[in-house]
Amino acid sequence: MSWIAVTEHRAQLGEGPFWDVPGQALYWADIAGRQALRLTGSGLQAWQLPEPVSAFIPCERGDALVTLSSGVYRLDLDSEPQAPSLTLLCVADPQAGNRANEARCDARGRLWLGTMQNNIGEQGEELPVRQRSGGLFRIDADARVTPLARDLGIPNTLLWNEDGTQLYFGDSLAGTLYRYSIARDGQLEAPREWFGPHPRGVPDGSAMDTEGYLWNARWDGGCLLRLAPNGEIDRVIELPVSRPTSCVFGGPQLRTLYVTSAASRFNHPLDGAVLAIEVDVPGTRCHRFAG
Template sequence: MSRIDASVPALGTATVATDVSHFLGEGPTWDPIRGRLLWVDIMDGLVYDGRLTDAATVEIDERIEFPDTAGAVAVSAAGEWVVAGTHRLYFRDTRGRIEAGEQLVDGDERRFNDGKPDPAGRFLVGTKGPGPEELLRVDLDGTATVLDDDLTLSNGLAWTRDGRTLYSIDTMTRRIHVRDYDPVTGATGARRVFLELAEGHPDGMTTDGEDHLWVAVWGGGCVVRISPAGEVVGRVDVPAPHTSCPVFAGPDLDTLVITTAIEGLSEEQRAEHPLSGRLFTVRTGHRGNAPYLWAGRPRIRARGAR
């Protein structure tokens, strides 16, 4: 198990970037074509569309409401969005029209959670609920394939720069998994444990240009940098206990944007951490990788087997 303590070097100071406090801010996504930052407030079913300023603050331009929850958002080269709803994906075209896909998961207490495009533009998305949870891959032809069916809470996803290694988080076990990944076909190798945290719960994550992971630690009030060897080599402290997801944004991909939440905080904790739920930014001296874009709306046909 890996511990996060005072011996881990600090990688800059996170500063508040917005005035809006989110109940469950999540899934920041950089749109490199339009220079936009997208993120979600899951339980309110909102996708936020904003601009990253030169001062590393975020100006909100739009709040788009979806029919139920909004677990994650991804963007295509043309500017279409895919949003992970409660039991299905939603598609927003470039005119702002929203259409629902077919139901892909069941259960009144289950919903889609974190999701991202893979190197070929497929959409990987996991579930959250009371029972064994899944990680699905929605292929280019619309077929949904189960990659994992034994998770406690499917969360962050990230690939190495060459697209040949997939990292995925199972939050309640505090584990980051790793497996081989074929960026052309989407085929996966055997899953294995890459790292297990000793405290806090890993949530969303991203990678940098040196193939290090940046993982938000829910309950830990920080984002940690993890080497390809599985060592915690840096941290960014955030004045909000529930850090949920980081992403590198901006034209040079040198600004780390971090979402946070107030979900699960007591009244005393909210008073002690009044900036909880805000977006934060920090320049760490590291740069991220160009984000993978979604391939565009498929025709969902049928749910496949692993």
């Protein structure tokens, strides 16, 4: 496999890649660099934000959501990159000392947001996670917040099966990917361990392909694992970065796999880059926020 970097930009902590099918654009965030980034045919745009940002997701009404430490905000995409116009949508997690981490929209356009103890210092440095203070929340188009889980360490991976009855969810602090059944009232049933600790790093973000296989980025593992629906490893995909953080399928046919990454102590040339490669099996599409 021959990976390429899609831009010269290098993130401190790249995360949350989102491929917007209507706009044919790639969105992602640099959490520690406090940037929301969008790559289109016209080039790269980077909005500089006042707080760490973990996700950047377009909305049906034409603006976008950014998940910041202090809440979920709407970002006016026509505002100046150095002076972004932000409007508070909601505060999903009122727990002091927490920040947003993983965020994705389900097929109904509802935002699911995982939070965690803040581990980003004032200068963007990495701090240890010492407590399980995080939670999982669902945010509807009208900004109504529904708590779904608590006592989480480092929430990563939010994906659903085809009919939306199962949630795949990871906790990097536990080194484990779980599967939840979603009850009729929208609440989560007790989690079941789906893929446990593995020598190649810990689970970070993931993408789903049309065959129902989950592609999981392995933080500190330098690879992706393609996992079968039964939780077995189908293949290991080696990467030219130390800390891959997440992935998404994009491009006109959803056959381009994009991988975000973070800086590392190894200072590999591509650490922090967004990588891309063409794959044989297309992925499932991302969903905009319905509001």
